[in-house]
Amino acid sequence: NRNVYILGIESSCDDTSAAVLRNGVLLSNVTASQDVHKAYGGVVPELASRAHQQNVVPVVDQAIKRAGIKKETLSAIAYTRGPGLMGSLLVGVNFAKGLARSLNIPLIDVNHLQGHVMAHFIKESDDDASAPPFPFICLLVSGGNSQIVKVNAYDDMQVLGQTIDDAAGEAIDKCSKVMGLGYPGGPIIDKLARQGNPLAFQFAEPHIAGFDYSFSGLKTSFLYNLRDWIKEDTDFIEHHKNDLAASLEHTIVDILMNKLRKAVKETGIKHVAVAGGVSANNGLRNAFREHAEKFGWTIYIPKFSYTTDNAAMIAIVGQFKYHDNDFGRMDAPAFSKVTF
Numbered sequence: 056n057r058n059v060y061i062l063g064i065e066s067s068c069d070d071t072s073a074a075v076l077r078n079g080v081l082l083s084n085v086t087a088s089q090d091v092h093k094a095y096g097g098v099v100p101e102l103a104s105r106a107h108q109q110n111v112v113p114v115v116d117q118a119i120k121r122a123g124i125k126k127e128t129l130s131a132i133a134y135t136r137g138p139g140l141m142g143s144l145l146v147g148v149n150f151a152k153g154l155a156r157s158l159n160i161p162l163i164d165v166n167h168l169q170g171h172v173m174a175h176f177i178k179e180s181d182d183d184a185s186a187p188p189f190p191f192i193c194l195l196v197s198g199g200n201s202q203i204v205k206v207n208a209y210d211d212m213q214v215l216g217q218t219i220d221d222a223a224g225e226a227i228d229k230c231s232k233v234m235g236l237g238y239p240g241g242p243i244i245d246k247l248a249r250q251g252n253p254l255a256f257q258f259a260e261p262h263i264a265g266f267d268y269s270f271s272g273l274k275t276s277f278l279y280n281l282r283d284w285i286k287e288d289t290d291f292i293e294h295h296k297n298d299l300a301a302s303l304e305h306t307i308v309d310i311l312m313n314k315l316r317k318a319v320k321e322t323g324i325k326h327v328a329v330a331g332g333v334s335a336n337n338g339l340r341n342a343f344r345e346h347a348e349k350f351g352w353t354i355y356i357p358k359f360s361y362t363t364d365n366a367a368m369i370a371i372v373g374q375f376k377y378h379d380n381d382f383g384r385m386d387a388p389a390f391s392k393v394t395f
């Protein structure tokens with residue numbers, strides 16, 4: 056009955072992260088974020104790859120050290136194969152392959168989105184029972200994706216609906232940019248929104264069939280309205296910052312929850328989880344709690360540190376795959392596009 060130690064490596068965007076699990080329990084999770092992008096108001100792919108190159112060895116070393124093990128103890132290496140920025144992925148992919156080859160241990164490739172959904176299964180102790188049961192519904196909302204996923208098993212996920220244009224996080228970030236706030240806009244809007252009136256302004260909500268999302272209309276509506284209001288009051292943004300943030304957040308949360316409610320109703324699955332960077336949002340978290348109360352949902356909200364990109368979620372998928380002997384190939388290329 057040997058212990059299984061999985062090293063996870065994540066480098067799909069602008070965070071270099073490594074984590075170690077022992078029998079599914081998290082021992083360490085180390086992330087180096089990249090501040091270089093702040094000055095550009097968005098992630099610059101070329102700079103991201105370079106920073107990953109600087110960070111990957113120290114971050115992995117730290118994760119192994121903090122886990123209190125030696126690298127020779129590792130059972131397998133799980134890495135993010137995609138989707139993400141190609142240059143960023145290549146750093147983690149090639150490092151994982153090289154390390155697996157040198158230690159002569161199996162390699163496990165992990166889909167980044169599957170990782171976000173499976174973040175709910177990260178255990179912080181042996182008796183941690185916070186994971187949802189299968190099947191559950193997961194609202195996956197990040198800077199790059201907005202999806203409603205029916206999770207039948209760790210390796211059987213069905214996308215019920217997804218955005219046909221922008222992601223929710225992208226819309227928040229773009230609107231915050233229009234307001235002249237910093238990057239990323241999500242946490243800034245969240246903070247301002249807490250002091251504003253969510254019903255102060257109305258913005259266009261999309262009318263699309265099914266479970267799909269659209270956020271580009273809202274973005275345009277926000278921009279055009281703002282332009283008109285600024286014509287009448289040049290300091291409009293300064294005067295109404297909190298109300299603008301609160302109303303924008305309210306509209307986005309409303310759009311997200313309307314389709315999610317529909318998906319829960321139609322599938323009859325009342326175990327509902329949220330994942331991805333936007334799940335850090337307090338308005339969205341509150342809406343989840345209200346729905347739980349009103350509609351009898353059992354909700355699963357991850358810890359803040361597991362919502363944004365991290366290697367613990369990659370390692371946990373690795374743990375599942377390890378038990379199914381589902382190992383990756385040394386010649387598997389990284390992929391940039393969204394697939395499940």
Ligand code: KG4
Binds near residue numbers: 331
């Ligand atoms: O999952 P994530 O870290 O990166 C991707 O894989 O895309 O998500 C990043 C997104 C950004 O758009 C950021 O603005 C948003 O998550 N975000 C938030 C909050 N914290 C991060 N959006 C709203 N409220 C927040 N508190």
